[in-house]
Structure formats: C-alpha cells, structure tokens
Amino acid sequence: MKYLLDKIIAVTMLRIVIILAALISLSACTSFNLFSPPKIKQEEIIAPDVLYQSALDDMDRQYFQTALKTLAKLERQHPTSEYAEKAKLMTVYANFRIGRYNDAILAADRYLALYPNSKEVPYILYLKGNSYYAQIKDITRDQQLAQDAIDTLQMLIAGYPKSKYVEEAKKSIRVANDQLAGKEMSVGRYYLGNKEYSAALNRFRVVVDKYQTSTHIEEALYRLVETYLALGLINEARTAAAVLGHNYSASQWYESAYNLLQQQGVTPKMMDENLFKQTSGS
Secondary structure, eight states, X not given: OHHHHHHHHHHHHHHHHHHHHHHHHHHHHHHHHHHSOOOOOOOOOOOHHHHHHXXXXXXXXXXXXXXXXXXXXXHHHXXXXXXXXXXXXXXXXXXXHTTOHHHHHHHHHHHHHXXXXXXXXXXXXXXXXXXXXXXXXXXXXXXXXXXXXXXXXXXXXXXXXXXXXXXXHHHHHHHHHHHHHHHHHHHHHHHHHTTOHHHXXXXXXXXXXXXXXXXXXHHHHHXXXXXXXXXXXXXXXXXXXXXXXXXXXXXXXXXXHHHHHHHTTOXXXXXXXXXXXXXXXX
C-alpha cells in the first residue's frame, strides 16, 4: 500500500514540474514579445527621377507639404544623385511658397554652402532675400528683417548684376529702405515730442544721409529745420530748409519750413554747403 501511495505522489509531482516548466516557458515568450522593439518596416527605395517628378507634380497641384516630404525622401535615399541638388533647390522654393520663410532661409543657406558656384545661386539669393522681406514688420517693431533683406538682395545685385532677378531685388530694397527710414522717423518724432533734441537730430540725420530716396526724406529735412531751430542753430536750420527747397520746392514740407524760418526773421539759405552736400546733389 505504501509503495502504491509513493508512486502516486511521484507521478503527481512530475506532472506539477512539467506544468510549471511550461508556464515559465510561456511567460518568457510573452515577456520577450512585450519588451522587444517592433520590427521596422524597410522603406521602399524609389528611383530618384521618379521621386523628383512626383514632387514637381505635387507642386503643380499646390500640394507643397506632400512635395516637401517627397523631396526629403529623395535626399535621404539618393544623397549623391544628380537630383539631390535639384531637391535642395526645390525645397527652398516650396517652403517659400507656403510661407515657411524661416525654413526657406535655412534651406537656402544649406544650398549656398553646398553649391556656392551653382548657376542657381542668384535664384536662391532672391528667394532668401524675399523670405526676409515677406516678414518685415510695421515701423513700430524691430527692423532687423528689413536689414537682412537688404543685405541679401544687395549680395545678389553685386554678385550677379546681369541676373533677371536684379530689377525685382532693387524694388524690394527700395521698400525695405523706406521701412528703415520710417523707423528712424518714428523714433525721431518721439524724441522731438519729448524735447530730446539731440537724440531727435541724430535720427533725422540718419534718414537724410542714408535714405535719400525714401518717401520720408522731405519730412526728415523739415524736422531738421524744426530741431535746429529748437536748439538755436539758425544757420543749420536755414541750410536744411535751403536743401529742402532746392530738391522739393513744391513740397508742403518746404512751405512749412519756410514759415518756421520767417517766424525767426530769416529765410532759407545755404550757409554750410558741406552740411548737406550729398543730399543737395541727389
């Protein structure tokens, strides 16, 4: 009887061991599946010309976001192909078209660093300059973007004077210069209104010296007359009015300047030809 009981216990224990081993094995497999990283699906390699044409087709349909993804794939899959440079150029263009101007500027800098002698450099500079230009704020804000636009577009004009983008660049520069002059005038008026005459004078002189073709030049000359008179500098005021009258005799600003001088018992006269030599010769 004891022998039979021992045998039953031994068989039972064996079964328990087998079941435990199976459970441990199953648990190990489950843990491996839970914590092992998922398999990465291998990206399909597509010919560079096919990718490039696909991106162009998307841009024709105004699907610029999709085109940018395709161009990125082209560069990733075929970094040394002849289409890699084209992809970088079109990346600048696509970002510019959808108003992602900072991305366009970064893409332009990357292109210029990699292909400084490319025939497309003028176009890249044009896109970069206009990416700055498109972000110019009103004259009450910081005008660094306007200055960056001018600097970039002047590089285009200086380096590639026969480029078809030069005339458009010149127009953008004139507007950006007008913006910078407007900022100087805004600050100058503020100082003048607070009777900080020396500070105001410096701002108006910047407009007269640097932005002679801006729309603010007539007012700047008038404000100089006004500020010089406030400082008691009668001869300088007469000279500023004379320059204003010589260049803009029909201007209402000249009429106002003339009246200011009349109140002091003097008239416009060039008392110091060197003071406004450059302006009077414009």
